[in-house]
Amino acid sequence: MPDRIVRAMDPEGRVRILAACTTDTVERCRLLHKMNPTPCAALGRLLTGAALMSCTLKNPTDALTLQIRCDGPIGGMIAVADAEAAVRGYAYRSDFDLPLNGRGKFDVAGAVGKGTLHVLKDLGLKEPYIGSVDLISGEIAEDLTWYYASSEQTPTVMILGVLIGPEGRVLQAGGLFIQLMPQVGESLVEQLEAIIAGLPAMTAMLAQGLSPEEIILSRFGGIHAGILDTRPVTYRCNCSLERMERNLVSLGRKELAELAEGPAGIELQCHFCSRKYQFSIQSVKALMEAAKQP
Ligand SMILES: [Zn+2]
CATH class of the missing domain: 3.90.1280.10 (HSP33 redox switch-like)
Structure with a gap:
């Protein structure tokens, strides 16, 4: 399934939902940087988060950078996305690995440790917008969700996942971005919370063969989410x-x-x-x- 982000909204425009499949993009990143599984899972989540967040940029020349500075073995990470959802990134260290955590998942929090997330948005203004928050878990999705709550005051839920096979290849990668517009009613919030609480892992849904479109329509049908458009996601460097x-x-x-x-x-x-x-x-x-x- 080609990498892409699908945008959807409910009929009243109160909820924005983005679903991303980024498997090829994260696999390309792994091959370029010869990454071990745990750092690859960490950077893959950050790259997917950056691709999803890039859909909120308004102008074609806008870009955003997510930077994590941390004290775990990965040392730090950078992910950059432009308004076309072309992403690039790297981890300061990716030659280490960690055992799976207690839930049988890659120990991304252990690789990251404590630190800070910086969000830089280059919106063509004289100075870029910069928002920073302390990491709350190091699991990346929770940290980006926390960034939205504390810095942008926009209730947003980010769900990110990277599934890596026994030979180290990226099998599935993707994410969801669910954002509420201001002043939505309590009942809609409760409805969304129930949907989100019942969601299987993003990579599990992708592994079942569900496309981002199918994930949105099957899971967010209760709020009548309709597809707006689709854009490709790619790994692209602009060095010269x-x-x-x-x-x-x-x-x-x-x-x-x-x-x-x-x-x-x-x-x-x-x-x-x-x-x-x-x-x-x-x-x-x-x-x-x-x-x-x-
Ligand atoms: Zn380059």
Whole structure:
């Protein structure tokens, strides 16, 4: 089933529901970064969360970044999504693994530990919007739900899941985003709470072969949710030689000179897609000319 996000709403426009299938996107991320299962599950949840949240961006040039800084073995994670639900991300460390937790699931909370979630929204304004909350569980979905409650004051429930097979391959990944508009009645809230409490795991529904559309229609039929549209989700990095050159120039001449001391020039690797960029001594010298700082 191709990766996508399906948007739906009830007829009165009081509840927004997004359902995502991100299996190929998370698998591509795992292969690019050669990730072990637990860090892959953690980053896969964050990437899926970023893809879902990107559907709330209004302009085609808007983008959002989810950053987790934490004291667990993963060290931290970044996920970036643009308004087209193209995502990219990386974990600071992904060469470790942990035993399954008491519920037989990947110990994402153990990999993350304590820390902070930062949400940066680049909305084309002079300064990006930044919201930060302390992690409440490190399980990612609960932390994003908590972010909405505390920073955006929009009642939102995020459900995220990544299922990884015995050979380490991502078998299923996806999520749900359920958001209430302001001033909805108590009875609708109770109805939604009952639906959410009765939901099987997202990856279990995907593994049954249910599409995001079918998940919405079968589970949220009680509130008459109707499908609005569908958009593809992809893993896409926007790195380029020009971008890497700009990064090098921004280091300043002194730092560049130190980096270029070896005979082979400089090799940079993109954190998001692992692509390598080579800079010869000659090209570093040309960049040093361009660098304004001493
Ligand atoms: Zn890249």
